[in-house]
Amino acid sequence: MEAIYALCVGVLTTCGFFLVLRGRTFTVVMGLTLLSYAVNLFLFASGRLKLDGAAVLGQSAEYSDPLPQALVLTAIVIGFAMTAFVVILAMRSRADQGNDHVDGKIPVQPTKSSASDKRHS
Amino acid sequence: MQHLPIFPILLPMLAAVFMLLPPLSNSITRHRVFAITVMVTLVITSALLLLTSHQQGIQLYVLGGWQPPFGITLVADRLSTLMVLLTSVLGLGALLYACAGDDNEGMFFHPLFMFQIMGVNGAFLTGDIFNLFVFFEVLLIASYALLIHGGGKQKTKVNVHYVILNLVGSSIFLFALGILYGTLGTLNIADMANKVRLLGENEQALVKAGGLLLLVVFGLKSALLPLHFWLPKTYAAASAPVAALFAIMTKVGIYSILRVHTVVFGADAGELANIAIPWLWPLAILTLIMGAIGVLASPGLRLTVANLVIVSVGTLMVAIAMQREAATSAALYYLIHTTLVTGGLFLLADMIMKQRGKAEDRYVIARKMTHAKVLGIAFFIASLTVLGMPPLSGFVGKILILQATEGMLETAWVWPVILLAGLATLIALSRAGTTLFWRTSGESSHNEPLHPLKLIAITLLLSASPLLVIFGGPVTEYTQLAAAQLHDTTQTVDALLPAGDK
Numbered sequence: 246m247e248a249i250y251a252l253c254v255g256v257l258t259t260c261g262f263f264l265v266l267r268g269r270t271f272t273v274v275m276g277l278t279l280l281s282y283a284v285n286l287f288l289f290a291s292g293r294l295k296l297d298g299a300a301v302l303g304q305s306a307e308y309s310d311p312l313p314q315a316l317v318l319t320a321i322v323i324g325f326a327m328t329a330f331v332v333i334l335a336m337r338s339r340a341d342q343g344n345d346h347v348d349g350k351i352p353v354q355p356t357k358s359s360a361s362d363k364r365h366s
Numbered sequence: 367m368q369h370l371p372i373f374p375i376l377l378p379m380l381a382a383v384f385m386l387l388p389p390l391s392n393s394i395t396r397h398r399v400f401a402i403t404v405m406v407t408l409v410i411t412s413a414l415l416l417l418t419s420h421q422q423g424i425q426l427y428v429l430g431g432w433q434p435p436f437g438i439t440l441v442a443d444r445l446s447t448l449m450v451l452l453t454s455v456l457g458l459g460a461l462l463y464a465c466a467g468d469d470n471e472g473m474f475f476h477p478l479f480m481f482q483i484m485g486v487n488g489a490f491l492t493g494d495i496f497n498l499f500v501f502f503e504v505l506l507i508a509s510y511a512l513l514i515h516g517g518g519k520q521k522t523k524v525n526v527h528y529v530i531l532n533l534v535g536s537s538i539f540l541f542a543l544g545i546l547y548g549t550l551g552t553l554n555i556a557d558m559a560n561k562v563r564l565l566g567e568n569e570q571a572l573v574k575a576g577g578l579l580l581l582v583v584f585g586l587k588s589a590l591l592p593l594h595f596w597l598p599k600t601y602a603a604a605s606a607p608v609a610a611l612f613a614i615m616t617k618v619g620i621y622s623i624l625r626v627h628t629v630v631f632g633a634d635a636g637e638l639a640n641i642a643i644p645w646l647w648p649l650a651i652l653t654l655i656m657g658a659i660g661v662l663a664s665p666g667l668r669l670t671v672a673n674l675v676i677v678s679v680g681t682l683m684v685a686i687a688m689q690r691e692a693a694t695s696a697a698l699y700y701l702i703h704t705t706l707v708t709g710g711l712f713l714l715a716d717m718i719m720k721q722r723g724k725a726e727d728r729y730v731i732a733r734k735m736t737h738a739k740v741l742g743i744a745f746f747i748a749s750l751t752v753l754g755m756p757p758l759s760g761f762v763g764k765i766l767i768l769q770a771t772e773g774m775l776e777t778a779w780v781w782p783v784i785l786l787a788g789l790a791t792l793i794a795l796s797r798a799g800t801t802l803f804w805r806t807s808g809e810s811s812h813n814e815p816l817h818p819l820k821l822i823a824i825t826l827l828l829s830a831s832p833l834l835v836i837f838g839g840p841v842t843e844y845t846q847l848a849a850a851q852l853h854d855t856t857q858t859v860d861a862l863l864p865a866g867d868k
Contacts, residue, residue, distance in 0.1 A: 284540040291548035349523040
């Protein structure tokens with residue numbers, strides 16, 4: 246279980262960082278979302294992974310740490326609000342700048358054909 | 367007053383909420399009166415809190431009665447109360463300036479301003495590192511909205527960068543928290559400091575990774591070298607009162623580094639003692655150099671001031687990297703000076719910009735300003751302070767920092783870099799002053815009046831500088847005590863935990 250879990254967090258983080266480094270706001274927002282998923286999973290795992298652990302003390306010998314769950318909940322709420330904000334900001338930026346590039350202008354590519362331009366976008 | 371430590375957080379929060387409700391919600395005049403009243407109350411409360419914690423020792427406020435290391439705690443010691451007072455005074459200055467008309471350019475300026483103050487105060491007062499994250503988010507989301515206040519292409523563009531960078535920063539912060547909680551099993555700063563000493567060998571590497579990830583996040587907030595690229599353009603694009611308030615934001619990062627890397631990963635942390643120092647030294651010096659180059663290269667006054675923020679961050683980081691009491695004390699003195707004066711300079715730059723019409727704050731020949739004399743005198747005083755010329759506070763701050771290097775090998779680095787950065791600032795600001803005030807063509811055509819509130823705001827912030835010199839004795843005494851308290855783990859760690867838990 247731990248290996249799969251770690252792999253998931255790793256893949257999500259990698260994809261998240263890759264997408265954040267792209268030039269268009271949509272992909273960046275997707276990247277931020279993936280990053281926050283990865284973070285939430287990671288935080289959850291910081292209380293150790295346990296199956297069938299009781300959440301309340303004294304109910305069973307095995308109990309799961311409730312604090313990471315509270316932390317994850319806070320992180321989810323904050324992440325949700327931030328994502329909503331960044332989506333609106335991206336739309337505002339698209340309207341103000343006339344394009345969806347994070348720098349506000351599409352960089353001129355030193356390519357010969359317009360076909361390669363399309364591939365980059 | 368038992369409940370005093372929570373007032374700097376509660377007061378702005380409730381004020382912001384009330385301002386969103388009738389009868390305050392739909393009148394800008396009522397907003398202004400209410401906001402100024404609240405800010406003045408906040409300054410008084412912060413001063414009271416500072417006096418209380420100074421005279422009666424650290425105030426520990428345990429929310430909900432859950433004793434540490436469990437539950438949420440607020441810690442009002444000398445350092446955090448000093449920062450809270452600084453925030454309130456800077457906030458009052460920025461607010462007065464905004465009330466002269468800038469708050470009417472967009473909606474909800476005053477509630478957002480209050481939420482921002484709440485976040486900053488919370489970040490200073492909190493005693494556990496997860497709440498540090500929460501208050502970071504509070505101040506950030508308010509700052510996202512404040513930054514775009516007034517609207518415009520440039521603001522939207524820099525806001526996109528600022529928001530995305532800080533969201534990535536928040537993710538890294540949470541990763542660091544996950545690592546630290548997973549290994550230490552606690553998020554209370556005092557308890558973390560205890561647990562770090564007892565770590566097994568296997569976990570040390572993990573905790574080190576967590577601690578250094580935190581350094582990355584705080585470095586991003588405080589604009590430490592490779593992470594400073596967002597700052598100049600963001601601060602230059604923000605409207606003046608917002609930029610002035612943001613002068614405290616880099617200090618939140620610096621405060622966090624001071625708190626986490628002195629208390630948790632400080633000299634007593636066993637194997638993990640001072641893990642940040644080998645990184646801080648070169649980065650601090652490079653930040654200083656880059657800031658100086660930026661100051662020289664700026665084409666407009668607001669960019670120059672924004673780059674001065676980076677210079678001050680570099681100077682403060684150098685002092686923190688020394689990791690000794692005298693240096694921390696010097697850093698605190700310099701921090702008070704630089705925050706208030708840069709805030710004042712941002713406001714002044716905006717006034718100069720409004721007077722120059724189309725030329726704005728760019729260093730080009732333009733028509734004469736109508737009120738060149740008043741603004742010129744203010745600019746002259748502010749420049750002298752920033753440069754570190756006697757008899758103003760910049761001079762004292764720099765001397766204290768330079769003195770603190772005594773007997774260290776790094777003196778050979780610190781002295782020339784700080785002094786050369788001062789020279790670069792001198793060149794840049796004298797060029798700025800001559801171009802703005804003397805290289806004029808033709809008579810003034812814009813008759814933009816000087817609003818008295820704006821002048822009061824600038825006077826309030828800039829008068830901090832002579833006051834810091836006049837009351838230099840008590841202030842340095844206080845910063846020394848604050849630094850001593852921060853470096854003394856019996857006070858910052860053991861006193862904050864119940865006795866049986868050691």
